[in-house]
Amino acid sequence: MSKEALVEVKNLKTYFYTEEGVVKAVDGVDFEIYPGETLGVVGESGCGKSVTSLSIMRLVESPPGRIEAGEINFGGRDLTKIPEKEMRKIRGNDISMIFQEPMTSLNPVYTVGDQIMEAIILHKKVDKKEARRQAIDMLQKVGIPLPEQRVDEYPHQLS
Ligand SMILES: Nc1ncnc2c1ncn2[C@@H]1O[C@H](COP(=O)(O)OP(=O)(O)OP(=O)(O)O)[C@@H](O)[C@H]1O
Ligand SMILES: [Mg+2]
Structure with a gap:
């Protein structure tokens, strides 16, 4: 692809540390979205669609959740690494989420x-x-x- 991806998710892993053990809700997800593209993610209930989206928004409840590994590249930055203050400028402005049951x-x-x-x-x-x-x-x-x-x-x- 010649055009640069708007969002690039690489090897994303988001785990939940519960009393019953580690829930590997997202375990090595990769995708890219290019300008003008729409990506639909389909899968059975509990397969990790919401947790993938929440990870991009950095809204995974922590604890028990944690982005364990991977990169979320957006606007030349890795959203898994930037401070919360920076993330707050992006959230709701550049990246938004419409939650289930609007x-x-x-x-x-x-x-x-x-x-x-x-x-x-x-x-x-x-x-x-x-x-x-x-x-x-x-x-x-x-x-x-x-x-x-x-x-x-x-x-x-x-x-
Ligand atoms: N706070 C949490 N603590 C422990 N496990 C969690 C937590 N939140 C989500 N999970 C687990 O993460 C996994 C992925 O859940 P997720 O909500 O992403 O599924 P989904 O694909 O969005 O499902 P649905 O189609 O029902 O919306 C599930 O196994 C779920 O039980
Ligand atoms: Mg969901």
Whole structure:
């Protein structure tokens, strides 16, 4: 490949140290994602899809979990090695995660727009008006019809 990979996961190992022993949830995973690509990971329940994603986000609960080995190369850096402060700038800004069961992970009392704006305002120096404009823009980019209307609706109003 001539183009540089956006994310390169090499020999990723994430283990959980439990009383019953070591759970090798992710044990030597390799993949690369190039700009414009979408990667779908399919596998039986418990095979390590979520733990792989959580490792990239550096959100594996520790203890009991730990990224044991491997590299997660992103933007010229290995995300397994950078300080938490640096990771916080990337998380929610360059790399985000939509957790399973979005109906429970989104806050039901805040509008869709408020929840998108929260991440924009946290990371960028923009006012509410500009954040709202960017939120509408994002809804449009992912093909949500009537984004100007949707932005003011609550999670339960979207299927
Ligand atoms: N906090 C934890 N402590 C111990 N083991 C854990 C912990 N979190 C995850 N695991 C184990 O890691 C393995 C991978 O789990 P993971 O949640 O990544 O599976 P999954 O592929 O996302 O499954 P599903 O399709 O059900 O979402 C499982 O065996 C799970 O029991
Ligand atoms: Mg999962």
